[in-house]
Amino acid sequence: MSTAKRLTRSKDKMVGGVLAGIADYLNIDPTIIRILYVVLSIASIGFPGLIAYLIMWVIIPEERLY
Secondary structure, eight states, X not given: OOOOOOOOBOSSOSSSSHHHHHHHXXXXXXXXXXXXXXXXXXXXXXXXXXXXXXXXXXXXXXXXXX
């Protein structure tokens, strides 16, 4: 029985849990993902980063604890 990893929003959330969920999926510290996301958002004038975050918040399912 395989347990495939799924991308989900994390319960360890600052806003929507999207970036912490991505960090969990990649097995790295959520702070690193958050810093990279902020830097990339600022570099792209912020607005596209906000839209991308909102889309991911809607699309990525919330983490379920079984």
